[in-house]
Amino acid sequence: MNQAEKTEQFVQQLAKHQNRLYGYIFSLLGDHARTADVVQETNLVLWRKIDEYQPTKPFIPWAFAIAHFQVLAHLRDAKRDRVLLDEDLAETLSREAQQKVNSLDSVTESLRNCLQKLAPHSSELIQKRYFQGNSILQIAKELDRSVGSLKVALLRIRRQLAECVQQNLAEEGES
Amino acid sequence: MKDEIEELERLLLAWEEGELDQAGINRFREILRTSERAREYYLQMQMLEVALKLEGEAGLGEMFQSDKPSVSLSEQNSFFPLKQGFTWKSLASLAAILLLGLLLGRLFYLETSEGDPELERLSTLENYPQQASQAGSLEATSQGVALITRLVEVEWADGQHPHEVGDALLPGILALDSGLVQIEFFCGATVILDGPAELELQTFELARLASGRLRAQVPPAARGFTIDVEEMKIVDLGTEFGLAVSQEGTDVQVFEGEVELHPASASKKILNAGEAMVRNAQGELSPSTASSDTFIDIATLEQRDQQQQEARFQSWQRWSQAFRRDPRLIAYYAFDEARQWERKLTSSVEPLDHNLDGAIVGADHTPGRWEAKGALEFKQPGDRVRVQIPGEYASLTFLCWAKIDSLDRWYNSLFLTDSYEQGEPHWQILDTGQLFFSVRASEKADKGPAHRPILSPPFWDRSLSGKWIHLATTYDVKSQYVTHYLNGEQLHRERLPDPQLVPITRFGAATLGNWSSPMRPDAHFAIRNLNGSIDEFAILSEAIAADEIQEIYFTGKP
Numbered sequence: 001m002n003q004a005e006k007t008e009q010f011v012q013q014l015a016k017h018q019n020r021l022y023g024y025i026f027s028l029l030g031d032h033a034r035t036a037d038v039v040q041e042t043n044l045v046l047w048r049k050i051d052e053y054q055p056t057k058p059f060i061p062w063a064f065a066i067a068h069f070q071v072l073a074h075l076r077d078a079k080r081d082r083v084l085l086d087e088d089l090a091e092t093l094s095r096e097a098q099q100k101v102n103s104l105d106s107v108t109e110s111l112r113n114c115l116q117k118l119a120p121h122s123s124e125l126i127q128k129r130y131f132q133g134n135s136i137l138q139i140a141k142e143l144d145r146s147v148g149s150l151k152v153a154l155l156r157i158r159r160q161l162a163e164c165v166q167q168n169l170a171e172e173g174e175s
Numbered sequence: 176m177k178d179e180i181e182e183l184e185r186l187l188l189a190w191e192e193g194e195l196d197q198a199g200i201n202r203f204r205e206i207l208r209t210s211e212r213a214r215e216y217y218l219q220m221q222m223l224e225v226a227l228k229l230e231g232e233a234g235l236g237e238m239f240q241s242d243k244p245s246v247s248l249s250e251q252n253s254f255f256p257l258k259q260g261f262t263w264k265s266l267a268s269l270a271a272i273l274l275l276g277l278l279l280g281r282l283f284y285l286e287t288s289e290g291d292p293e294l295e296r297l298s299t300l301e302n303y304p305q306q307a308s309q310a311g312s313l314e315a316t317s318q319g320v321a322l323i324t325r326l327v328e329v330e331w332a333d334g335q336h337p338h339e340v341g342d343a344l345l346p347g348i349l350a351l352d353s354g355l356v357q358i359e360f361f362c363g364a365t366v367i368l369d370g371p372a373e374l375e376l377q378t379f380e381l382a383r384l385a386s387g388r389l390r391a392q393v394p395p396a397a398r399g400f401t402i403d404v405e406e407m408k409i410v411d412l413g414t415e416f417g418l419a420v421s422q423e424g425t426d427v428q429v430f431e432g433e434v435e436l437h438p439a440s441a442s443k444k445i446l447n448a449g450e451a452m453v454r455n456a457q458g459e460l461s462p463s464t465a466s467s468d469t470f471i472d473i474a475t476l477e478q479r480d481q482q483q484q485e486a487r488f489q490s491w492q493r494w495s496q497a498f499r500r501d502p503r504l505i506a507y508y509a510f511d512e513a514r515q516w517e518r519k520l521t522s523s524v525e526p527l528d529h530n531l532d533g534a535i536v537g538a539d540h541t542p543g544r545w546e547a548k549g550a551l552e553f554k555q556p557g558d559r560v561r562v563q564i565p566g567e568y569a570s571l572t573f574l575c576w577a578k579i580d581s582l583d584r585w586y587n588s589l590f591l592t593d594s595y596e597q598g599e600p601h602w603q604i605l606d607t608g609q610l611f612f613s614v615r616a617s618e619k620a621d622k623g624p625a626h627r628p629i630l631s632p633p634f635w636d637r638s639l640s641g642k643w644i645h646l647a648t649t650y651d652v653k654s655q656y657v658t659h660y661l662n663g664e665q666l667h668r669e670r671l672p673d674p675q676l677v678p679i680t681r682f683g684a685a686t687l688g689n690w691s692s693p694m695r696p697d698a699h700f701a702i703r704n705l706n707g708s709i710d711e712f713a714i715l716s717e718a719i720a721a722d723e724i725q726e727i728y729f730t731g732k733p
Contacts, residue, residue, distance in 0.1 A: 019229060027221040030190060032228065082200060084190055089207055093214060100218045108226040115230070131231035136192055155184055162223050 010050055013059040014043065020060065021067055023104045027097040028071045030084040038074050042067045064098050103169065110168035114161050122157045129154065179206055183213050187220060319343030320379040321360040327479045329354030329370065341642050348375045348385075355476055363397030364411070366390070367476055377403075388419040390470040393432075407454060408437035414448075417470035424455040428465035487733065488545040494730045495711075499525040503715040505571075506531055506564050508687075510549045510710045520551070520560050520687075533560040538688065543710030544576060544643050544733035550710030551688070556702045559689035564682035564714070569652040571680055572715040573602050573612075574724070576731060578643045579707035582606045582635060588703040589646065590712070591690040598681045602648060603703065608635035610659045610666060612648045616675045627675035629657040631667035643710075645728045651718035652678050658721070663728030665721060687712060 021042060026035040045066050046053075053062070071094075075087050085093070115123065128139045136154065140147045186203040189195040195203070206213045321344045331337050332350035344358065351370035358366045361379035368374055372387020383403040393400045393411040400411045402418060404425050409418065414432025419425070427436065428451040436444040436452060438460060446452055451463040495509050509523040517540070522531035535551065537558035543550035551560065575589055585606050592599035600614045610631040617626070647660040655676050659666040684691070690703040711731065 023222060023225040026225050027218055030187075030221065082195075082197065084200065084203065085207070086204060089204055093207075093218065096214065097218055100222050104222060104225065107222050108229055111223070111226045111230060126227070130227040151188060155188060158220065158223065159184070162219055165223065165226075166219070
């Protein structure tokens with residue numbers, strides 16, 4: 001394989017696995033803005049280390065290893081800011097998060113089905129919260145509902161979605 | 176067990192809403208640490224959260240108008256508009272776009288996080304505690320209880336961080352061996368500390384004088400400002416007073432208004448203007464008379480400050496006069512032309528060559544590091560200084576005194592060549608606060624990466640806003656190193672790999688404080704104006720040594 005082909009494969013792999021990298025990093029940071037930053041850092045480090053890339057070996061463990069390192073560095077550097085997990089917990093959760101994120105595509109697919117099953121007002125709430133990025137406070141104002149009741153509703157819908165997704169995944173595993 | 180999961184859910188939702196305080200975070204971590212089921216559940220919920228986000232961006236959410244800009248995954252993925260089958264040529268340009276795209280993103284601590292111990296040692300990240308806050312979506316915060324507003328002939332005590340004028344002071348000890356420091360507490364009280372002295376700042380209206388002399392001016396708005404000394408509290412009721420603490424005891428003198436003394440061993444005493452009280456080492460109090468002259472007041476400090484400024488300005492002028500004849504100079508602008516109407520930036524290189532004079536576009540004259548020194552302020556997107564620098568060179572050094580108000584653009588220009596052809600340098604600051612230096616390496620865009628930008632770790636944050644800083648970058652063709660400096664200290668050093676090293680450098684038409692490249696199709700990159708001022712700029716035809724840069728910084732320091 002010449003250099004050009006190697007670069008081509010590298011770029012393809014990097015593109016293909018953006019979502020998984022995002023999912024993994026988000027699991028450990030729990031914050032979209034920070035995750036976007038760390039994904040970019042990880043991309044750049046991977047790009048710089050393209051010489052270490054071996055097309056014959058799986059891309060994702062290598063990328064995860066670097067992402068893992070970037071997350072820890074980020075948690076270390078962000079000490080003065082509030083972060084959800086500390087370095088120890090991120091370490092503890094890292095392996096499990098990598099395994100979970102491998103099924104991200106199936107989760108997304110089954111989520112699509114599960115969203116259809118939601119009651120109209122639940123679906124509206126998910127749309128406002130996740131697809132339009134509104135805060136609960138904003139939604140509460142818009143719908144003229146109390147923040148507390150919205151939180152309860154949102155927690156319930158999330159649990160419902162999580163159960164539905166888990167069930168789909170389990171069925172998929174059986175078939 | 177079930178309760179734990181419910182609690183976790185509630186805490187997670189609060190976190191997502193930005194409402195979780197540190198106690199909540201700690202509880203959240205505790206649950207995760209102790210329960211495997213909670214960990215499993217947490218990861219499951221996070222996976223759902225990511226899937227929801229992906230789904231929202233994949234189109235489901237498109238029919239709804241989003242009114243909140245958020246970092247979108249699909250945007251990131253648009254660097255990869257590929258699936259299969261493309262040629263090397265398109266790949267090469269794609270790779271270049273990819274690299275460019277990545278660099279445009281907010282990159283933090285890349286160098287240090289790669290774990291190179293040398294870089295970790297060299298970078299001075301820890302001196303800039305605020306930078307991390309820019310990463311999050313939280314509102315910018317700053318810490319401090321007081322500001323340093325004047326320093327005259329100060330020698331800091333051993334181990335004391337050497338503060339600059341404008342620094343915010345956190346609670347802690349301020350110790351000086353000699354000199355005068357003017358401190359403005361956030362409550363409004365002004366204190367002049369006369370060294371040797373040791374003052375412990377506790378809150379924005381409370382400090383403890385361990386030793387030394389101070390004079391406090393407390394306007395009515397700051398009433399209640401309190402200074403503790405051993406075994407005694409001095410509460411100011413809107414006044415001006417002097418305080419001296421030594422081994423012999425404590426001396427309080429009131430010049431105006433009144434203060435309350437709260438000795439630990441006796442009842443409260445009120446001191447009026449003209450009165451004084453001495454407390455000896457045995458704790459005995461005896462009345463005395465105030466003599467204002469023994470404590471330096473603000474007006475005297477101001478006078479001494481101005482004398483010091485004057486002396487520093489003159490010393491810089493002497494240095495600058497000699498520097499103008501330095502044979503290594505390619506270009507030098509000392510900005511000593513203070514005439515308001517002047518639209519020409521006179522070249523300071525001697526012998527004089529008016530072809531090197533710059534043309535000022537938009538930018539206004541403003542005072543520089545010293546009141547009597549000129550500077551140019553860049554504010555509007557069009558503000559710039561156009562220069563034309565002939566010749567071909569090898570190694571380079573860039574030196575600049577700048578005052579940055581904020582980093583508004585992705586790229587904030589210090590000095591940019593117009594067309595950015597092979598061998599032409601670009602020197603700028605990213606919005607992340609990183610110093611950026613590059614020399615165009617390839618001739619055409621389709622021949623692999625155009626250049627290798629050398630980025631410092633983030634050095635700039637809001638605490639440097641409005642302060643004069645000295646920036647320097649050297650490009651050494653022989654050793655292949657690019658080195659960045661801030662205020663005479665090395666920020667970052669990196670070796671250029673062979674293919675990205677350009678042995679011959681050139682400038683031609685270039686711009687200070689902006690970029691002039693109207694011909695480029697990617698016009699959305701074109702606004703790179705600096706939001707700030709420049710009052711000295713030089714380019715030398717040699718990569719000068721670290722100690723010389725440090726000397727230049729110390730000579731030019733305001």
